[in-house]
Amino acid sequence: QVQLQESGRGLVKPSETLSLTCTVSGGSITNYDLSWIRQPPGKGLEWMGYVHHSVISNSASTNYNPSLKTRVTISVDASNNQFSLRVTSVTAAETAVYYCARNWNYGFDLWGQGILVIVSS
């Protein structure tokens, strides 16, 4: 049974870089497209971006929410079955629960439990 689990620092200072990891267990990361999605407390969901890892070329392709594109990086560590999220120059408005999710038939069928990241000095 495939599971996703987010991990990383839960407190980040304003203007610093947020870094999170999503570990895939029970399956190989190379078979999936994976997205990061966030949700500020009491608010809606925001798709941040996704990564596709190609086994054939051993490279990853990414697409990002245009509103975040200049500050977001999603990458893959296939050897550890993990993918990661980096967001630079964060603000308090980016306090949110961050989810990793598996893309499936243009939806998201499997989600991690989410990790709360607070941006505060």
Added chain:
Amino acid sequence: QSALTQPPSASGSRGQSVTISCTGTSDDVGGYNFVSWYQQHPGKAPKLIIYEVSKRPSGVPDRFSGSKSGNTASLTVSGLQAEDEADYYCNSYAGGNIRVFGGGTKLTV
């Protein structure tokens, strides 16, 4: 791209039906049959309940159904049950491997 438009709230009594709308543009909802719907209970991760406009993943009750007309997609919950009380979000493909969510609808039973 802009978020899809959903009503902030919807309500219905047990056993009744309720429909939640999700309005976008021809660049997202209207341009592709790739609308999905999610149910989220408080403190939990969202759960996929509809994909590709009207398809249900295995294990999702057939009380949940989806449809689309033009730039508006809809989720209908029939035979409302207490456990259906949750937040519901739509999502659409928007071209170029971009996805966009709706603002969410709180369903009260």
